[in-house]
Amino acid sequence: MADETKNTITRTRSWLYTLRTIFAREFKSFLCTPFGWVILACAIAMQGFWLQAALQTMSKATGESVMFYMLDNVNFWFFFIFIFPLITMRSLAEEESHGTLEGLLTAPVTTTQIVLGKYLAALLFYVILWLPMLLYPAMSDLANLYTNIRYGVMPEGRINYTPADWFGSISILFISGTFFISLGIFCSSLTRSQIIAGIVCTCAIIIYYFMGRVPELWGEFPAAPAFHYMSISEQIRAFSRGLIDTRPVVLYLTLSMLMLGLTKRIVDYRRWHR
Amino acid sequence: MRNAEFSASVCQQTRIRLKWPEKLLKCLALMSMVTVEHLHKVFGRFTAVKDATFSIEKGEIVGFLGPNGAGKTTTMKMLTGYLPPTAGTASIAGYDIIDQPLEARRHLGYMPENVPLYDDMRVMQYLEYRAMLKGICGKAVRQQVGWVIDRCGLEPKRKNLISTLSKGYRQRVGLADALLGDPDLLILDEPTNGLDPNQIRQIRELVRSLAEEHTVILSTHILSEVEMICNKVIIIDQGQIKANDTPGNLTRNLRAAGRVSIEFKGDLDTVVRELEAFEPVKKVIVEAPLPGGWHHVIVRAEPGTDTREKAAAIIASHQFPMRHIYRHIPSLEDVFVEMTRKD
Numbered sequence: 001m002a003d004e005t006k007n008t009i010t011r012t013r014s015w016l017y018t019l020r021t022i023f024a025r026e027f028k029s030f031l032c033t034p035f036g037w038v039i040l041a042c043a044i045a046m047q048g049f050w051l052q053a054a055l056q057t058m059s060k061a062t063g064e065s066v067m068f069y070m071l072d073n074v075n076f077w078f079f080f081i082f083i084f085p086l087i088t089m090r091s092l093a094e095e096e097s098h099g100t101l102e103g104l105l106t107a108p109v110t111t112t113q114i115v116l117g118k119y120l121a122a123l124l125f126y127v128i129l130w131l132p133m134l135l136y137p138a139m140s141d142l143a144n145l146y147t148n149i150r151y152g153v154m155p156e157g158r159i160n161y162t163p164a165d166w167f168g169s170i171s172i173l174f175i176s177g178t179f180f181i182s183l184g185i186f187c188s189s190l191t192r193s194q195i196i197a198g199i200v201c202t203c204a205i206i207i208y209y210f211m212g213r214v215p216e217l218w219g220e221f222p223a224a225p226a227f228h229y230m231s232i233s234e235q236i237r238a239f240s241r242g243l244i245d246t247r248p249v250v251l252y253l254t255l256s257m258l259m260l261g262l263t264k265r266i267v268d269y270r271r272w273h274r
Numbered sequence: 275m276r277n278a279e280f281s282a283s284v285c286q287q288t289r290i291r292l293k294w295p296e297k298l299l300k301c302l303a304l305m306s307m308v309t310v311e312h313l314h315k316v317f318g319r320f321t322a323v324k325d326a327t328f329s330i331e332k333g334e335i336v337g338f339l340g341p342n343g344a345g346k347t348t349t350m351k352m353l354t355g356y357l358p359p360t361a362g363t364a365s366i367a368g369y370d371i372i373d374q375p376l377e378a379r380r381h382l383g384y385m386p387e388n389v390p391l392y393d394d395m396r397v398m399q400y401l402e403y404r405a406m407l408k409g410i411c412g413k414a415v416r417q418q419v420g421w422v423i424d425r426c427g428l429e430p431k432r433k434n435l436i437s438t439l440s441k442g443y444r445q446r447v448g449l450a451d452a453l454l455g456d457p458d459l460l461i462l463d464e465p466t467n468g469l470d471p472n473q474i475r476q477i478r479e480l481v482r483s484l485a486e487e488h489t490v491i492l493s494t495h496i497l498s499e500v501e502m503i504c505n506k507v508i509i510i511d512q513g514q515i516k517a518n519d520t521p522g523n524l525t526r527n528l529r530a531a532g533r534v535s536i537e538f539k540g541d542l543d544t545v546v547r548e549l550e551a552f553e554p555v556k557k558v559i560v561e562a563p564l565p566g567g568w569h570h571v572i573v574r575a576e577p578g579t580d581t582r583e584k585a586a587a588i589i590a591s592h593q594f595p596m597r598h599i600y601r602h603i604p605s606l607e608d609v610f611v612e613m614t615r616k617d
Contacts, residue, residue, distance in 0.1 A: 009410055009414045009418065009455060009456065010410070010411055010412050010413070010414045011408075011409045011410055011411065011414075011455070012409050012410075012411045013409060014409075017406070017409070017411060018406075018407060018409070021403065021406040021407055022407070025392075025395075025403050029392075029394060032394065033394050098390050098392075098393075099386065099388065099390030100390045100391070100392060102351075102356055102386050102390060103384075103386065103390060103391075103404075103451070104407070105355075105356050106354040106355065106356050106379060106382070106384045106386075107379060107404070107407040107408055108376045108377075108379045108380045108407075108408060108409060109376075109407055110376070271356065271357070271358070272358050
């Protein structure tokens, strides 16, 4: 029996195969537990709430697109800041506290594969949260059609959007998400307690957000361009108007690579200097 | 492998062409499944493992014994590559655990203490995931999982959530995980901890049946278990390796090994004098007299000698009645106590 099985085991040394295995488990753990569905339900409820708030604003001031009003909105920030710690606080802290990291790291798996697998799974889950947004152009068209039929053609009653600001909004949400998710994974690697990981991540994102608003408080001083450069609220305002800029893309991609590199270091460090 | 490289570099430096010793060392490194050289682990100020050196040959079942906190788990974790050693090196199947960790881990199945598992997965699902992590792919995944489920008696629980499993079944899932991919070396950290006697027996049978094609290192507190299944024992205390031998050799060389206890009636002094005159006897200890005028003496002799015949002859020569003569059979427990005693 043993000899038979020994002969027929097909093995692979593919780096991507292991990465895919970890990624698939992580992603399934979002969808196969109540945890992921609770986040999804909250996210969709929040999205409905601030879509309604955006339409209210629009009825008073027309001119900008619906995307701009949706993302330049207090309700949006309330949601946006807390979604990342919720998604990522579990990932490495839970492995550490349950001791399952030991099982992972005694299998032929590298730390990079673990960190990257978890990161990609969390990122994909984050993308799923925004899927309802793909429907907004269709919904706007439908609403416009209904207004036209009901009240006749009137430009001030139209819900404005263009493909550019729709695409811009989705891309800034994705690009800044790559960084905030990696920041969350990094915070999760620092501790074995999910709650501490969540609090640290929330604080980090809030600090990052207010760094971008420093010029509003202090006025334009010599270092102000640096704060403008990292201002997530300004970036979102620009992108949701359809002004797509490559500087935030570079910023967030490099920052997320930095965070993932640091996470790998931290996981190794915690194992080596116990 | 390190040895071979080291000797090669020495050869180059001294410009002596030593082909044979080099080859011999390489062969030795390949033959033994585990080679541990001067392994050292320090946690802050606490030294958990001090200068551990041993090697384990292919096909051996090694029992790792020691009191709580002796460094068993630390040594095992270092072997798996999870904890890096502070100094020293180890290799598994010829692969260094620091330089070629992935290659070493491919030859290794590890069952950690307390068996951490993902509670939100089902048994089958978990084992399939672990099999894939170990690089098994295609149809072999199902086949391997089926095989370990069969072997560990997990068939009735294959669809259960891991969080609903009892301790015994969790332990089996851990063991099944270690067996996936048919690794050459199994490291089991207290595999029978917290199981009932029937389950312990099943696991013991399983480990014994594995020994045919695997090398097994297991740590345990249950000494009778080691006596039953292991053909080599490593005793570790306060981070130091105290003994590394077969159970037979260990018990043979024990102080308690040659001890004989005798109960007789008659002149105590004569008997003690004559017994002490006999060559292998080191000391005769007179115990408290028993009711009915019986004397009780314990004869301590060189390990590996049998003084029963001579002692009986001495007592018989005086025609004293004797009702009990017994040579103490040392167990692993005696060895363990003697090696790890604090006094």
